[in-house]
Amino acid sequence: MALIVKKFGGSSVATTEKIMAVAGRILADKGPDDKVVVVVSAMGDTTDDLIKLAKAVTDKPYGREMDMLLATGEQVSIALLAMAFASLGQPAVSLTGFQAGIATTGAFNKGKIRAVKAERVLAELDAGKIVVVAGFQGMTAGGDITTLGRGGSDTTAVALAGAMNAAVCEIFTDVDGVYSADPRVVKAARRMREITYNEMLEMARLGAVVMQPRAVEMGKHYGVPIHVRSTFTRESGTIIREAYTVEEKEFTVRGVTHDANVAKVAILGVPDRPGIAFKVFSALAQANIDVDMIVQSIRNADKNINDIVFTIAQPDLPLAKQIIEKVGSDMGVLGVTVDENVAKVSVVGAGMYGSPGIAAAMFGALADAGVNIEVISTSEISISCLVQADKVKEAVAAIHARFFPDNANGG
Amino acid sequence: MALIVKKFGGSSVATTEKIMAVAGRILADKGPDDKVVVVVSAMGDTTDDLIKLAKAVTDKPYGREMDMLLATGEQVSIALLAMAFASLGQPAVSLTGFQAGIATTGAFNKGKIRAVKAERVLAELDAGKIVVVAGFQGMTAGGDITTLGRGGSDTTAVALAGAMNAAVCEIFTDVDGVYSADPRVVKAARRMREITYNEMLEMARLGAVVMQPRAVEMGKHYGVPIHVRSTFTRESGTIIREAYTVEEKEFTVRGVTHDANVAKVAILGVPDRPGIAFKVFSALAQANIDVDMIVQSIRNADKNINDIVFTIAQPDLPLAKQIIEKVGSDMGVLGVTVDENVAKVSVVGAGMYGSPGIAAAMFGALADAGVNIEVISTSEISISCLVQADKVKEAVAAIHARFFPDNANGG
Numbered sequence: 049m050a051l052i053v054k055k056f057g058g059s060s061v062a063t064t065e066k067i068m069a070v071a072g073r074i075l076a077d078k079g080p081d082d083k084v085v086v087v088v089s090a091m092g093d094t095t096d097d098l099i100k101l102a103k104a105v106t107d108k109p110y111g112r113e114m115d116m117l118l119a120t121g122e123q124v125s126i127a128l129l130a131m132a133f134a135s136l137g138q139p140a141v142s143l144t145g146f147q148a149g150i151a152t153t154g155a156f157n158k159g160k161i162r163a164v165k166a167e168r169v170l171a172e173l174d175a176g177k178i179v180v181v182a183g184f185q186g187m188t189a190g191g192d193i194t195t196l197g198r199g200g201s202d203t204t205a206v207a208l209a210g211a212m213n214a215a216v217c218e219i220f221t222d223v224d225g226v227y228s229a230d231p232r233v234v235k236a237a238r239r240m241r242e243i244t245y246n247e248m249l250e251m252a253r254l255g256a257v258v259m260q261p262r263a264v265e266m267g268k269h270y271g272v273p274i275h276v277r278s279t280f281t282r283e284s285g286t287i288i289r290e291a292y293t294v295e296e297k298e299f300t301v302r303g304v305t306h307d308a309n310v311a312k313v314a315i316l317g318v319p320d321r322p323g324i325a326f327k328v329f330s331a332l333a334q335a336n337i338d339v340d341m342i343v344q345s346i347r348n349a350d351k352n353i354n355d356i357v358f359t360i361a362q363p364d365l366p367l368a369k370q371i372i373e374k375v376g377s378d379m380g381v382l383g384v385t386v387d388e389n390v391a392k393v394s395v396v397g398a399g400m401y402g403s404p405g406i407a408a409a410m411f412g413a414l415a416d417a418g419v420n421i422e423v424i425s426t427s428e429i430s431i432s433c434l435v436q437a438d439k440v441k442e443a444v445a446a447i448h449a450r451f452f453p454d455n456a457n458g459g
Numbered sequence: 460m461a462l463i464v465k466k467f468g469g470s471s472v473a474t475t476e477k478i479m480a481v482a483g484r485i486l487a488d489k490g491p492d493d494k495v496v497v498v499v500s501a502m503g504d505t506t507d508d509l510i511k512l513a514k515a516v517t518d519k520p521y522g523r524e525m526d527m528l529l530a531t532g533e534q535v536s537i538a539l540l541a542m543a544f545a546s547l548g549q550p551a552v553s554l555t556g557f558q559a560g561i562a563t564t565g566a567f568n569k570g571k572i573r574a575v576k577a578e579r580v581l582a583e584l585d586a587g588k589i590v591v592v593a594g595f596q597g598m599t600a601g602g603d604i605t606t607l608g609r610g611g612s613d614t615t616a617v618a619l620a621g622a623m624n625a626a627v628c629e630i631f632t633d634v635d636g637v638y639s640a641d642p643r644v645v646k647a648a649r650r651m652r653e654i655t656y657n658e659m660l661e662m663a664r665l666g667a668v669v670m671q672p673r674a675v676e677m678g679k680h681y682g683v684p685i686h687v688r689s690t691f692t693r694e695s696g697t698i699i700r701e702a703y704t705v706e707e708k709e710f711t712v713r714g715v716t717h718d719a720n721v722a723k724v725a726i727l728g729v730p731d732r733p734g735i736a737f738k739v740f741s742a743l744a745q746a747n748i749d750v751d752m753i754v755q756s757i758r759n760a761d762k763n764i765n766d767i768v769f770t771i772a773q774p775d776l777p778l779a780k781q782i783i784e785k786v787g788s789d790m791g792v793l794g795v796t797v798d799e800n801v802a803k804v805s806v807v808g809a810g811m812y813g814s815p816g817i818a819a820a821m822f823g824a825l826a827d828a829g830v831n832i833e834v835i836s837t838s839e840i841s842i843s844c845l846v847q848a849d850k851v852k853e854a855v856a857a858i859h860a861r862f863f864p865d866n867a868n869g870g
């Protein structure tokens with residue numbers, strides 16, 4: 049007997065045929081005494097369709113009423129999936145986020161789960177039912193429906209699994225696990241059997257799109273293993289957990305990620321005075337712009353002026369440029385340049401700290417591939433290099449080949 | 460200042476354009492200090508579309524999960540209408556049946572309102588908001604969503620109005636009031652300014668389809684006036700209330716109704732023994748078949764045998780025939796005949812009791828029009844005649860002309 053939470057995304061339940069298929073698969077996999085909770089998203093394009101309706105009546109399609117509207121999407125999915133189980137002879141019950149005890153903060157459109165009161169879910173499981181829970185939604189203490197923002201259904205599933213002390217939370221998706229690099233870019237990318245929460249978080253931060261960081265953080269908080277696996281095959285995928293259960297020493301580097309959604313901003317000729325960097329970055333922070341890699345270099349030691357280079361997400365560039373040009377002109381800098389034609393390539397691995405050869409190997413791989421490095425930054429478990437955007441695939445392939453030679457065993 | 464509850468049905472909110480129009484109309488009608496609650500149904504064909512989805516996964520599309528599914532329809536409408544108000548600059552908030560305090564029984568698909576806890580609605584009104592409430596739904600004490608069955612949104616609106624002691628509950632519909640006869644049948648039909656709850660209930664029972672009886676009963680229970688009026692015009696419609704506010708003596712008969720959804724069953728040659736009628740009608744009651752007009756007549760006094768004739772709703776006929784043939788054969792009756800080619804025409808008026816001329820005038824009008832009367836039944840506030848179905852329009856017109864002469868003032 050095991051208590052298992054399974055999450056299926058919108059593409060897995062896009063049609064009634066797919067809903068029947070999901071129900072059939074869950075029953076085929078279910079041991080006689082297993083207790084199963086299924087978290088689902090809205091069917092296929094439902095959320096987009098609802099947003100279109102909202103845009104037809106208001107040019108501000110967000111806030112409390114948007115959550116009221118969007119929450120119907122998952123409510124349709126859970127009702128239909130519970131009916132599908134019933135039609136296959138399996139007792140089941142659907143629960144909205146509220147009914148499943150998902151208590152959220154009052155931040156509409158980007159609510160956070162503040163507690164999970166799983167009493168009803170547990171009672172329904174004890175009554176022999178499969179419990180189908182609406183992902184992506186919960187209710188505030190004041191009785192308002194909130195949605196959880198991007199990746200919210202994953203977070204619902206992991207939080208429920210954690211609160212109920214489930215054996216595992218299975219995330220069914222259109223990829224069959226977490227790879228050592230994006231398989232669309234690197235054919236030789238390997239599926240990992242295991243990866244730590246911290247590695248997964250760092251990979252997500254650095255461009256891997258398999259799982260939303262909030263769900264991984266939730267898993268880390270509760271210590272519940274997250275099994276990322278394919279909706280379309282029965283194979284095992286990748287298990288995200290606190291530490292490896294098997295020794296996999298040969299790969300200190302666990303993954304190579306890349307992120308093309310990056311822009312570089314350079315402020316040239318900045319006076320080298322205390323408080324200058326603070327002015328620049330607090331102005332950006334006030335505009336809610338996240339700054340990633342930051343490098344300050346000496347432009348002219350005699351004149352005491354520096355260059356400051358940093359990266360941001362591409363959509364933030366127009367606003368950031370405006371802010372920096374204003375701040376820069378106040379400070380009398382030589383100029384501001386921006387470049388969207390950049391990308392970030394990174395290596396991630398929990399065991400990297402204390403392995404100084406990693407950085408050298410990465411830079412060597414890039415040099416051998418003729419890829420120029422513009423900016424470098426490091427964290428305890430990652431090293432990132434900014435490269436020209438049109439070189440990013442070659443960069444990923446070269447680095448991956450260096451750390452995952454073809455004749456080595458899979459991780 | 461007045462507290463007003465307004466209800467708009469699915470055809471009034473079928474598109475986002477119509478939702479904007481409803482919001483605009485409500486604001487145009489709203490006095491500066493009026494407190495307004497709007498109850499809406501699901502948009503247009505939404506409910507049918509959801510039922511189609513359910514039928515694709517199960518051949519039993521009812522029960523708890525069906526209510527979970529259908530309740531999303533109103534939730535979409537309320538969110539969009541609240542957004543429409545906001546886009547017109549009017550603060551508004553949408554509430555599901557549960558959030559609006561509509562407590563229901565656990566009978567899925569045909570829940571009944573057992574209490575209305577309007578605290579949150581009142582608080583939102585006090586905060587200056589228009590409150591948009593999902594009709595047709597509520598929540599059980601156990602936390603399950605139930606729908607209210609046919610006419611459920613009217614019932615929600617009237618119950619809320621009653622619980623909050625509203626000045627009036629306005630039901631916006633595609634007709635502009637309650638008429639002295641169906642205007643599609645009788646061109647000279649008059650719109651009534653007022654009608655009593657009891658008259659409206661009797662007219663609904665006898666075929667008028669303007670309002671569901673449960674909503675009228677709810678109005679009577681709370682004593683809240685119900686104003687039936689058109690979505691498409693600004694004119695006043697008909698107010699349903701306990702008693703007339705104006706003397707309207709000239710029309711003792713308030714309405715002429717007809718119902719073609721009727722079938723006649725005759726049991727011929729029934730032995731005249733105590734308990735026979737009980738056997739017949741208890742068998743029908745067990746099958747949940749409502750019996751309407753009942754007449755027992757002596758067939759042969761010497762042999763002590765009678766005929767029993769009664770009417771039922773046409774959809775019940777196949778089952779009723781089967782039951783009656785079984786019971787009849789046990790009792791040794793001469794035969795059972797059925798006739799679907801019948802219709803019921805009725806006159807309704809609270810002041811009829813004690814006006815013996817009404818029945819004579821009705822029968823005279825039918826005789827003059829050459830319409831044969833098959834069965835007659837009376838209640839305290841109505842008289843009904845069963846006639847051949849192909850004569851029903853002539854019958855209604857003739858009776859209406861007798862009681863509402865063209866030169867008289869409107870009621």
